[in-house]
Amino acid sequence: MTCIRPNATKYSFPQQNVKAFSMLDVKYLRENPEAAEARLKTRGEALNLSGFRALDEKRRALLQTSEELKALRNKVSEEISRIKEKSQAQDRIAEMREVSQRIKALDDELKEVEEALGIFLMTVPNLPSAAAPVGASEADNVVVRTWGEPQAFSFAPKPHWEIGEALGILDFERGAKLAGARFTLYRGAGARLERALINFMLDLHTGRHNYVEMLPPFMVNRESMTGTGQLPKFEEDLFHLDGTDYFLIPTAEVPVTNIHRGEILRGADLPLRYAAYTPCFRKEAGSYGKDTRGLIRQHQFNKVELVKFVCPADSYRELEALVADAERVLQLLEIPYRVVDLCTADLGFSAARTYDLEVWLPGQNSYREISSCSSFEDFQARRASIRFREDDKAKPEFVHTLNGSGLAVGRTVVAILENFQQADGTVTIPEALRPYMGGMESIG
RNA sequence: GGAGAGAUGGCCGAGUGGUCGAAGGCGCCUGACUCGAAAUCAGGUGUGGGGGUGACUCCACCUAGGGUUCGAAUCCCUAUCUCUCCGCCA
Numbered sequence: 001m002t003c004i005r006p007n008a009t010k011y012s013f014p015q016q017n018v019k020a021f022s023m024l025d026v027k028y029l030r031e032n033p034e035a036a037e038a039r040l041k042t043r044g045e046a047l048n049l050s051g052f053r054a055l056d057e058k059r060r061a062l063l064q065t066s067e068e069l070k071a072l073r074n075k076v077s078e079e080i081s082r083i084k085e086k087s088q089a090q091d092r093i094a095e096m097r098e099v100s101q102r103i104k105a106l107d108d109e110l111k112e113v114e115e116a117l118g119i120f121l122m123t124v125p126n127l128p129s130a131a132a133p134v135g136a137s138e139a140d141n142v143v144v145r146t147w148g149e150p151q152a153f154s155f156a157p158k159p160h161w162e163i164g165e166a167l168g169i170l171d172f173e174r175g176a177k178l179a180g181a182r183f184t185l186y187r188g189a190g191a192r193l194e195r196a197l198i199n200f201m202l203d204l205h206t207g208r209h210n211y212v213e214m215l216p217p218f219m220v221n222r223e224s225m226t227g228t229g230q231l232p233k234f235e236e237d238l239f240h241l242d243g244t245d246y247f248l249i250p251t252a253e254v255p256v257t258n259i260h261r262g263e264i265l266r267g268a269d270l271p272l273r274y275a276a277y278t279p280c281f282r283k284e285a286g287s288y289g290k291d292t293r294g295l296i297r298q299h300q301f302n303k304v305e306l307v308k309f310v311c312p313a314d315s316y317r318e319l320e321a322l323v324a325d326a327e328r329v330l331q332l333l334e335i336p337y338r339v340v341d342l343c344t345a346d347l348g349f350s351a352a353r354t355y356d357l358e359v360w361l362p363g364q365n366s367y368r369e370i371s372s373c374s375s376f377e378d379f380q381a382r383r384a385s386i387r388f389r390e391d392d393k394a395k396p397e398f399v400h401t402l403n404g405s406g407l408a409v410g411r412t413v414v415a416i417l418e419n420f421q422q423a424d425g426t427v428t429i430p431e432a433l434r435p436y437m438g439g440m441e442s443i444g
Numbered sequence: 445g446g447a448g449a450g451a452u453g454g455c456c457g458a459g460u461g462g463u464c465g466a467a468g469g470c471g472c473c474u475g476a477c478u479c480g481a482a483a484u485c486a487g488g489u490g491u492g493g494g495g496g497u498g499a500c501u502c503c504a505c506c507u508a509g510g511g512u513u514c515g516a517a518u519c520c521c522u523a524u525c526u527c528u529c530c531g532c533c534a
Contacts, residue, residue, distance in 0.1 A: 019501080059524040060494070060495095062502085063493075064494065064495075064502095064503095065495060067493095067494065067495095067502060067503045067504085068502085068503090068504085070502085070503060070504085071502060071503070073514075073515080074503090074515085076514075076515095077462075077514055077515040078462075078463070078515085080514055080515070081463070081514090081515070082462090089514080090472080092514070093513095093514040093515095094514080095514080096514040096515080097513090097514060099514085100513085100514070100515090120490080264454095264491090367529070392471070392472065392474095392489095393489090
């Protein structure tokens with residue numbers, strides 16, 4: 001049983017040099033610019049590192065000059081302190097006044113260079129894992145395995161919005177009245193079904209998969225959004241609360257990964273596995289025509305998220321286990337799905353490797369994403385400064401972070417309605433879920 | 445929302461302009477003693493960034509960001525967070 005020992009887990013909470021944080025390893029970029037450019041190119045990122053290298057060199061030159069002057073100032077200031085009669089130190093004080101001014105000028109310039117460097121580095125996506133299939137588009141994703149047989153219907157299966165409306169459990173019109181497009185009102189057994197799924201998933205992951213349940217804030221600050229990679233590049237996808245610096249979370253990944261921002265964890269405590277239910281809020285900018293009907297693409301939806309902090313050596317074994325944990329939900333619910341290995345071109349900004357779970361939706365005669373499980377390697381750990389010490393004497397190293405949906409709840413409702421619909425318009429409730437539905441066997 | 449107090453290393457806690465990266469204690473590591481352990485004694489014990497093949501060396505960091513000064517943990521300003529009291533509230 002994994003358990004949280006706050007005092008043991010929180011090995012230390014250092015003041016971190018947040019402004020110097022880098023997303024990709026600066027040393028790696030400095031020493032292997034061609035390799036980095038080539039790998040980024042596989043994800044469609046045409047990047048020229050020459051500007052970066054020029055800035056990097058300028059930074060080091062400025063730093064050296066500034067530090068030499070600081071060493072001088074420290075030395076002379078100490079001499080001044082030893083002189084009893086300050087009138088005898090006037091010339092040196094004047095000299096140091098000038099040195100200080102030069103230092104100030106150098107540091108101002110250095111700050112500008114570091115800001116430019118920071119802005120550049122913050123917007124460079126992660127390097128794809130060497131294991132990720134190289135591809136040019138979504139079409140090059142690789143289906144790794146398929147589970148379950150899409151059932152043959154003796155009638156034309158309906159899309160979930162028709163089923164839900166007919167049963168009186170999904171009300172899209174009133175959702176739109178209350179808030180707008182892409183909002184839905186759940187009613188009666190529909191609301192119960194959503195809640196049952198949340199509890200079912202959390203119980204499974206905490207009870208059988210050894211995750212610790214978390215219930216984080218649903219809005220976070222800018223630092224947290226930057227730590228996981230949503231900012232600075234994707235601000236237009238986020239809901240921001242006017243007059244504050246809070247953002248509504250687009251996924252529990254953000255608050256849960258940032259739980260350990262700025263911390264040094266104990267190697268013995270790894271891996272840490274957290275499960276969290278949260279609503280998720282997304283602007284869905286740029287998807288105007290897509291999935292306008294039904295629950296597939298909402299501004300607000302529920303999700304149970306799995307997050308792991310692991311030793312780099314265990315990273316990919318833990319990713320496979322994470323995928324298996326998410327798959328288990330669909331297996332218990334008896335919903336056919338397939339696992340897709342995303343190609344380099346389809347990877348998200350922060351991800352190094354991603355498996356998507358796609359459920360079969362008979363109402364749409366296609367597989368649709370219901371979970372996305374990724375390893376970020378040390379990308380988020382660098383941004384958020386999350387490290388661990390192998391043992392008490394070891395140097396801190398960056399952890400690897402992983403996360404995956406386990407699962408998107410609204411889309412699971414979609415999958416249940418469409419896969420378990422009956423000819424008479426009712427929907428059978430999967431057996432595993434019935435205890436969570438007060439024993440109800442079917443809706444309608 | 446109003447009034448006040450505070451934020452120092454893994455933890456506790458000193459420090460109000462110079463030799464302070466920071467006393468002391470606790471914890472931890474190494475060594476001595478021991479059959480072993482405890483106790484005791486001695487030494488050590490932060491992070492990041494430059495430079496050097498290396499021994500090593502320099503710089504920065506006392507919540508964060510500015511300022512004053514030859515010199516700032518220490519003085520000034522701002523922000524954040526914590527605590528106390530009042531008001532309000534699930």
